[in-house]
Each structure stands twice: as C-alpha cells, then as structure tokens.
Amino acid sequence: MYPYRAPLREIRFTLHEILHAAHHYADIGREDLNAEFIDSVLEEAARFAEGVVAPTNEAGDRIGVRFEDGQVITPPGFKDAYERFVEAGWAALCGPEEFGGQGLPESFGGPVGELFVSANMSWKMYSGLTDSAVLCLERHAPEHLKQLYLPKMVAGTWTGTMCLTESQSGTDLGLLRTRAEPDGEGTYRINGTKIFITSGEHDLTGNIVHLVLARLPDAPAGTRGISLFLVPKYLPDAAGEPGEPNGVSCGRVEEKMGIHGSATCVINFQNARGWLIGEENAGLKCMFVMMNHARLWVGLQGLAQAERSLQASLAYARERRQGRAARGGEAGTPADLIILHSDVRRMLLTQKALVEGSRILTYFAGLQMDKAAYHPDPEERRKAGDLLAILTPIVKSFVTDAGVEVTSTGIQVHGGHGYIRETGVEQFLRDTRIACIYEGTNGVQALDLLGRKVLGSGGQLARLLGGLIGAFCQNHAGYEELSDYVPRLAGLLKAWSEVTERVAQRAARDPEEVGAAAVDYLQLTGYLCLAWCWAKVAAVSIAALKREPADRGFYEAKLATARFYFTRLLPRADAHLDALDAGAEPVMALAAEHFG
Amino acid sequence: MRKILVGVKRVIDYNVRIRVKPDGTGVVTDGVKMSINPFDEIALEEALRMRERGEAAEIIAVCIGPDDAQQQLRTALAMGADRAILVKHDGPVDPLVAARTLHAIAQKESPALVIVGKQAIDDDAAQTGPMLAALWDRPQATFASKVEFKGETLVVTREVDAGLETDEVDLPAVITADLRLNEPRYVKLPDIMKAKKKPLDVTDLASLGVDAGSPAQVVRWEPPAQRQKGVMVKDAAELVDMLKKKGLI
Ligand SMILES: Cc1cc2nc3c(=O)[nH]c(=O)nc-3n(C[C@H](O)[C@H](O)[C@H](O)COP(=O)(O)OP(=O)(O)OC[C@H]3O[C@@H](n4cnc5c(N)ncnc54)[C@H](O)[C@@H]3O)c2cc1C
Numbered sequence: 001m002y003p004y005r006a007p008l009r010e011i012r013f014t015l016h017e018i019l020h021a022a023h024h025y026a027d028i029g030r031e032d033l034n035a036e037f038i039d040s041v042l043e044e045a046a047r048f049a050e051g052v053v054a055p056t057n058e059a060g061d062r063i064g065v066r067f068e069d070g071q072v073i074t075p076p077g078f079k080d081a082y083e084r085f086v087e088a089g090w091a092a093l094c095g096p097e098e099f100g101g102q103g104l105p106e107s108f109g110g111p112v113g114e115l116f117v118s119a120n121m122s123w124k125m126y127s128g129l130t131d132s133a134v135l136c137l138e139r140h141a142p143e144h145l146k147q148l149y150l151p152k153m154v155a156g157t158w159t160g161t162m163c164l165t166e167s168q169s170g171t172d173l174g175l176l177r178t179r180a181e182p183d184g185e186g187t188y189r190i191n192g193t194k195i196f197i198t199s200g201e202h203d204l205t206g207n208i209v210h211l212v213l214a215r216l217p218d219a220p221a222g223t224r225g226i227s228l229f230l231v232p233k234y235l236p237d238a239a240g241e242p243g244e245p246n247g248v249s250c251g252r253v254e255e256k257m258g259i260h261g262s263a264t265c266v267i268n269f270q271n272a273r274g275w276l277i278g279e280e281n282a283g284l285k286c287m288f289v290m291m292n293h294a295r296l297w298v299g300l301q302g303l304a305q306a307e308r309s310l311q312a313s314l315a316y317a318r319e320r321r322q323g324r325a326a327r328g329g330e331a332g333t334p335a336d337l338i339i340l341h342s343d344v345r346r347m348l349l350t351q352k353a354l355v356e357g358s359r360i361l362t363y364f365a366g367l368q369m370d371k372a373a374y375h376p377d378p379e380e381r382r383k384a385g386d387l388l389a390i391l392t393p394i395v396k397s398f399v400t401d402a403g404v405e406v407t408s409t410g411i412q413v414h415g416g417h418g419y420i421r422e423t424g425v426e427q428f429l430r431d432t433r434i435a436c437i438y439e440g441t442n443g444v445q446a447l448d449l450l451g452r453k454v455l456g457s458g459g460q461l462a463r464l465l466g467g468l469i470g471a472f473c474q475n476h477a478g479y480e481e482l483s484d485y486v487p488r489l490a491g492l493l494k495a496w497s498e499v500t501e502r503v504a505q506r507a508a509r510d511p512e513e514v515g516a517a518a519v520d521y522l523q524l525t526g527y528l529c530l531a532w533c534w535a536k537v538a539a540v541s542i543a544a545l546k547r548e549p550a551d552r553g554f555y556e557a558k559l560a561t562a563r564f565y566f567t568r569l570l571p572r573a574d575a576h577l578d579a580l581d582a583g584a585e586p587v588m589a590l591a592a593e594h595f596g
Numbered sequence: 597m598r599k600i601l602v603g604v605k606r607v608i609d610y611n612v613r614i615r616v617k618p619d620g621t622g623v624v625t626d627g628v629k630m631s632i633n634p635f636d637e638i639a640l641e642e643a644l645r646m647r648e649r650g651e652a653a654e655i656i657a658v659c660i661g662p663d664d665a666q667q668q669l670r671t672a673l674a675m676g677a678d679r680a681i682l683v684k685h686d687g688p689v690d691p692l693v694a695a696r697t698l699h700a701i702a703q704k705e706s707p708a709l710v711i712v713g714k715q716a717i718d719d720d721a722a723q724t725g726p727m728l729a730a731l732w733d734r735p736q737a738t739f740a741s742k743v744e745f746k747g748e749t750l751v752v753t754r755e756v757d758a759g760l761e762t763d764e765v766d767l768p769a770v771i772t773a774d775l776r777l778n779e780p781r782y783v784k785l786p787d788i789m790k791a792k793k794k795p796l797d798v799t800d801l802a803s804l805g806v807d808a809g810s811p812a813q814v815v816r817w818e819p820p821a822q823r824q825k826g827v828m829v830k831d832a833a834e835l836v837d838m839l840k841k842k843g844l845i
Contacts, residue, residue: 005611008629037792040670043631044783052782089785102785332825550617550626 001424002312004054004119006046009554011111012039014359017540018533021107024367028374030105041104045112048088053119056081060122060261061427065202067253072201072263078123082156082204090116091127091156096138099150105374106293110300110366114359117304121431122261126159126199128297133160133211136290140278141230148236149209159205162290163194163212163231163267171444173213173284174222180214180229180274188276190214190231190269193251198438200265201233201250207242208233210267211290212274213283220281228283229274247272258430291439292392296365298439299395302403303358305432309410310351312425316414317344338413346568347409353534353565354402356558360533362399365391383464390461391529393449397442398526400435407432446518449525455504455514462500465525469493469532476535481542485535488566489528492573496528499580506583516584524576531570538562597653598767599705600643603698603712603724604657604672604680605633605689606665610717620816622688632668635713637675639773641780642743643711644676651745654678656705660689660697666796673791674783684800688719690810693801695727700804702732707768709750714739714772725772735765738772 015021016035025033056077066073085091094109095101109131116124134153137146152158169175178192190212194200201208210231219225237243251266278286317339325340338344368391371384407429411418418425436442454462473490476482503521507513541555541562549555608614609629616623632640646652657672657680659665669680683697702710710732715722722738729736737743737752744751746764754761755774765771801808829835839845 009627032792036667036670037788039667040674040788040791041785043671044674044785044788048782084782087784088782089787093785102789550624551628554627 001058001422002315004050004057004308005311006042006049006115006118007307007311008042008046010356010359011042011114013554013558014356014363015111017544018360018536019363019367021367024107024370025105028105028370029376030374033104041108042111042115045090045115048085048090049115049119052081052084053116053123056123056261057120057427058424060120061258061431062260064260065253065263067250070201070250072203072250072253072265074126074202074204074263075122075261078126078261079204081120081123082126085116085127086156091130092154094131095134095154096150099134099138099146099154101154105370107363107366107370109297110363113297113300114304114307114362117301118308120261121301121305122259125259125262126202126204127156129162129198129294130156130158130160132290132294132297133162133209135293136211136228136286137230137277139289140228140286141275145230145275145277148240149230149232152207152240153209157205158207158209159199159202160209160211161197161199161267162287162294163197163200163210164287165194165196166192167195171441173226176213176215176226178212178214178269180216180227180276182216183273188214188216188229188274190229190247190272190274192269194267194269196254196438197265197267199263200267201253202263206234207236208248210248211277211287212269213287214274216280223284225281226283227280228277228286230277231269231272231274235273257433258427259434292388293369295392295396295439295445296362296369298435299358299362299365299399301435302400302432303355303362305428305435306351306355306358306403306406309407309425309428310348310355312423312428313348313351313410313413314339316417316423317348320415344413347413349561349564350569351406351409351413352561353569354406354530356537356561357530357533357565358399358402360536361391361529362395364533365395386457386461386464387468390449390453390465393445393453394522394526394529396439397436397445397449397522398529400432401442401523401526403432403435404429442522443519446522447515450503450518450521451514454500454521455507459500459504462497465529466493466497469528472532472536476539479539482535482539484563485531485538485566488570489531489535492528492531492570495577496524499524499577503580510584512584512588516587517580520576520579524573524580527570527573527576531566531573534562534565598646598651598708599654599656600646600652601698601702601705601707601710602636602640602643602655602657602672602677603694603710604636604640604659604668605694605713605716605718606630606659606661606668607633607716607718610634614819616817616819620818622817630664630668632671633713633716633718635715635717635773635775637713637780638775638777639711639713639771640672640675640677641778642740642771642773643709644781645778646709646745647676652708656681656701656707658683658698658701660685660694660801662686663798666798669796670788670791671783673794673796674788675781676787677794679795680797682796682798683804683806684798685808688814690812691719691721691723692727692810692812693806693808694724695731696806697801697804698724698728699731700806702728702768709767709769709771711771711773714774722772725770729770732768732770734768734770736770736772737763737765739774740771741774741776743771743777 022035060075063075092101097103180188183189212229212231213226233248234242235244235246247270249268251268254264320338321335325336329336368384368388375381410425417423476486503517541558544555609631643655655677657677660683712725739755740752741755742753749764752763
C-alpha cells in the first residue's frame, strides 16, 4: 500500500494557473476567496485526508460493512474519522451559512472533495450524498422542514440518502411502485421497498434522512406520477432530536465488487411517515437538482481513484527493476527500472494525461455551478447553467470511464503484483467501477448528452460548448509554439460540429440513431474537451517557461504530457468519428434472436 | 494575563524530496510545498493548550521569511494564534538573525514565554532558542517533552541523552519544543475562515533595528553523497577487518 499524498501542486496549478479560480470567485462577489485562502483550505483538507481518512481505506476494503440484527456496522475507523470530519467542519464546507454551513461556493467541493474521495471513496459516500440532499431540500422543501433538518444535515450530524431504485425500476423510474398515501394530518404514509440505497443504514450518525420517490394514489402512470418525500429514520421529537422510530428498516446489505466500506442497503418502508417535498407528481424534477450535483460527484470519484492509481504506478515504476532499457541500461545494476521501458512510459503517460486533463474538466464544471447560482449578470447565469447541463453527462461518464482505464492500467504497470491484493492497486479499479453505473449508467448519460442536451436544445448547447473551444482557438491562432495543438484542436472541433449535424439529420429519420450513436458521441466530445484542456495547459506552460521558473521540470512535464495526449491519445477521437459515421444500421442489423 | 510568543519558521515540507540547485547556491524551493516547521507547530500547539487552560491570554505567532510566509502565518492563525507578525526577509534565515529578531519583538511585546521548536527541519541548527535566551538574558529549557505552570515558574521535562530531566525556570523564559511534547491539532474549517480576519502585521529587520549580519557564512550547498551499496559480512571478525581496512577503527 502506498500512502496517499494529496497532489497539491497539481491542484494548485489547475485552480490558479489554468482556471484562475480567484478571479472566478471575485466575479461572483467573493473577493475574500483569494489564492492564499484557497491554498489554506486545500492544505488543511490535505492534512486531514492524508492523516485521518486515508488510514481507514484498507480496513474499509478488507473488512467492509457488516450487517447484524438489522444494524449496519461500518468498518473500523470509519466512525471516528467521520466524527472528526464533522467536528473539524469539513462536512459543512459548502453548506448554506443560514443553516450553519461555511457558505463556500459549490466549486470548493471539487478539489476538496477529490482529496477526501482519494483518501477513501467508500467513507466519503456517507457525507457525499448528504451534500446533494441538502441542495435538494434547500431548493424545494417548505421552511419548517428546512429549519428542522438542514442544520443537522449541513453539520453532518445526520446524513441523507436518495431512494429511487426498486428491483423492477432502475434506469426506468417510471416503473417504480412505492406508494404514498395522505394520512389526513398533512403528511403521508410511505410503503414499499427500495434497493441499492447507499448509506441507507449505518452507525455513523443518530439519524438518517431518506429522500424517497413514491407514487400518490391515482397518480398518472410513468414518470409524471412520481412525488418526492422526506422520510426520516427516527421522527424528530419536540426538541428536534431523534425520537420514535419511523417504520424504516434495513432488510439486507449487498456484497459487492468494490466500495466494501459503503453500505448498499435494501430499505423497507412500512407505514413510514413522510413529508412531501415540492409539488405533487413533480418529484423527479426536484430530484434532478440532487442528481445533477451527485453526477458531478461521481465524476470526481473516477478522477480521485485514478489519481491514487497514478501515484502508485509512478512509485512502483521507479523502484521495480526488470529487463534492460532499449538504449542500454544503468551500469552496476542487474536490471533497469521499468520506468525506462517505452511501453511502461506509454502506460504512465496515459494515466497522467487522463488524470490531469480530467481534473481540469471536472473542476471547470464545478465552477459553472457557482456561476449559474451567483453571477450578478443574469445572462452569465443562464450561460453557465447551460454549460453545466451539457458538461454534467460528459464529466459523469467520460471521467469515470477514464477512471476505469487508468486504474486498470495501474494494475498493468504493477504486473502480477498489481493483481495481488497486497499492493492495494486492484482496489482502485474495484472501487471506481461502480461510478460508471450509478447515478444513471454511462450509456444513459450518453443518451442524455446527445438526445436531450444536444438535439433537445436544437444544437444550442453544443454551439455554446463549441463556441468556448472555438474562442480559445481563435485567441491562440497563429502562435508558432502552439502549432502542434491549436490547429489540431480547431480541426477536431470542426469535425465534431459537422458530425453532430450529420447525426442530427439521421436521427430525424431513424429512431435508433441516437441510441446507437450516443456513447461514441460522448467519448468524442470527452476527447475534444480534454484536448481543449491540454491545449490550455500547453499555452500556460509555454508562457511559464519563458519566465525561467526554478521548477522548469514541472512545466516541461506538462508540455510533454500535452504532446503525448495530442499525438497518442487524441487519435481515439478519429475512431469515434468513424464509428459515428457508420450509423445505427450495423448496430441494429443483427436481430435480437440471432445473437446466439 | 500572560502573552506567549511562538516562532513559526517556513520550511520545505517534510514530505518533499530536497533537491540542491545545480550551481550549489541553495536548494530548489520554487513550486515546492512549504509548511510550518513541524517542531514549531508543536510549540504553537503547546501555547494553544496553555491558553485553553486559562494559563495564557494571547498568542502571537512570529515568522521571519519572505512575503509568501503569510501563508504559514495564516495557518498558525487558523490553528488558533490570536495575531501574527511577519518579519520580511528573503533567503535563508540564520539562527542568530532569528534570535535577534525574536529578541527585538520580545522587548516590544514582553511575553511571559517564548516557545520555539527545538530545531528547524531545514538547517537542523537547534540554536535559535538558546541564542534568544542568551540575548534576552532569560532562563531556557530546551527539548521540552512536558511543561506545566507552577505559580510563576514553569516545570519542564526535558529529553536528554541520559533520559528525562526536570527543570524549573522563572518566567519570562524560552522553551524549545521536542517531538513528544504534544500532537498538533488538525485545523478546523471555520477557524480557517476566521483566520482571514485576524491581524497579521508585516514589518522587516530594519524597522525592528535588527542587524542582519551573521558570523556564519554559507559557502556552498551539496547533496549528500549517494549511498554506496552495502556488503554482507560473515561474522564479527570480518566486520572488524573491514572497518580496519577502511581506517574507521
Ligand atoms: C453500489 C450501488 C449503489 C447504489 N446507490 C443507489 C442509491 O443510493 N440510490 C438509488 O436510488 N439507487 C442506487 N443504486 C442503483 C443504481 O443507480 C442503478 O443500479 C442504476 O441506475 C441502473 O439501474 P439497474 O441496475 O436497474 O440497471 P438497468 O436499468 O436494468 O440497466 C441495465 C442495462 O441496460 C441499459 N439501459 C437501461 N435502460 C436503457 C435505455 N432506456 N436505453 C439504453 N440503455 C438502457 C443500462 O445502461 C444498463 O447497461 C446503486 C447501485 C449500486 C450498485
């Protein structure tokens, strides 16, 4: 096991040099969040993540959660780390000040969250979903419920869940059956069984607040008949403290491929009392706030596990000796470090390019959350909201797919030792794999991107994203030093816009086109976005090198990685272009009954 | 009520692999993570605990360093120091210059106690505390692993080669903190927010009338020699032989 080291230099580079975070905060009226302050927060979060959270990761995986007599027992160390997390105020990072939060903009959750999720992804899930639930309640709950629940949830002394999935209703929420009936006291009685509920039951806090999707009597069928309810595990007493049990019980805890420390629960609601959140039959709309937030968090999980894998790979490649380097080896040694082999370099650079590029994209999406909420100019707010809408499925899917590739490559760098538990790197793959599935599978995210966001907006959202990348190309056109990057980026942007047009035209005629194109389209868009990020890095690094910095090596490494991305990874975009142009026909030609 | 002055040095973080500049004029610090010297953090923690027990009223963190050292002072403020003073000075900080500076500030602030780390992990000099005590002409207790007030004196347990030694010193005094004195706290997020608003004064050596000259001169920096590969010996006799051959015994 390699100890986790928070990649602060990388995070600072991303925030300050690429994204100009302090300017961003000034733009939304938070001049107090200057670079020095951002760094203080990062440094202390890093200390906590390295010193308190990371040591719980191994036991979390090996021992996992236990389920005894309807109670969930979290792995050793989880409760202590969680209580210290709450005590130190980290749970309240972005919570509204009105309810005792620190009131930092949502984007802080990106870099700070990355540190905690890298340290222990399972452990962070207990508080991660709470943050999304807070956002949903803040937006949609009536005042008396906010006063009762939000102070506790913001502080982290109660956690939240989102209860959507049922055995017959996964992606298709229209199929859900959990019932809600008015009880004549202004509240509702909830009956039904939810499955796969993250943090549905645990021993970290005194109460758990479930946000449950259910159907009212006579509700229309499908997704238009779903309402959202707040259902606490214990009903708050007159003092607002956990009182009587509320007919919510945990029926079982799943055994899983990874995230063994996260409790994935079957939750039974038996005549549980629930409070309506938002309008009747508008539950899905209310839940979407939460889901969109949670989707960016899931993208962050891919990034955070990929970072761990990269760290382990680099350390191992610098100590493991096997074979001789092609250009002759190091005298006096029986064999060379594997980092000297070209193929190992290829793997390490692939990891580096995907991790560092994804970090920029993920944090950038985070900044749009702030802008959409707080920018003084309504036009800027609208634009940021649109940008966030198109970036969310990209971050969710592209970054989690990259997470799987990077963590799998990390095992490969370690050879057989990577497949053995002791090195700890196989855990990163097992943990990150779920991120491609929950919060809407990556396939469904791709449908959301192409069907709803791009085509659904009549191309407007695609033009917004394309316009941003196009503006970068224009501003950097004609610079000789950027000739390896900008013309290629501009060319790909053009190809992307054109293929979007062709897909749209085919989709107008063929109902299967969107489904067949979606994942390739998402991947293509992801590679385009990362090319934009890496071109920015190249521009910033070239400028930095002109100032003769003492840490030239850092910027030279950035440039070398940008070159690797453009020459060795970006050709993948061309393959996706070709696949898109093949259309739906080859995908649908084989009849379902002839698959063998 | 008592004031405590704590010396906070900005050093390269203990996790960073140190690289010497190729021209031998120093070590590479650009883009390198900087932190509070770990022993100074222990010193600050001890002062905070004294204040929490009601044994001190105000804690002042002092750093001699470049403008960027405001970052470390903000951390000290977030840990709980009441205010901070940055004495601007670029380049390495000589222990004697540090001692003179702390002396100048001690004369202004009249603290009951100055606590510094037993040494800084960059130069490992372990001289600032003792030099300050000499300049200030006050008692000192170095390598403290436990401190307790007893009326107007301080009882200090010191880690010395022979074991533990207990001293009693009159106040004001200088204490240097050893590793086992305490375990510094993790900073709380709300305290980072509050630290933004705490006073941080910036001054420099000249304004304090401190002589920046030093009798010690750094001639050149060199990385330590690469470790040679070890040799396995059969027995003690062979070991003695080897050592003799190398002229080590
Ligand atoms: C560890 C874990 C934690 C979870 N946590 C929660 C939680 O906290 N709360 C919660 O409510 N749920 C949770 N889930 C459930 C998760 O969100 C669902 O598993 C997921 O949404 C997919 O649903 P499903 O498993 O029923 O798969 P299905 O919907 O059956 O999908 C099977 C396959 O079909 C594809 N597919 C389905 N519909 C379409 C379509 N219309 N077009 C194209 N392809 C389609 C999918 O992409 C997938 O590849 C969790 C699941 C796991 C494993």
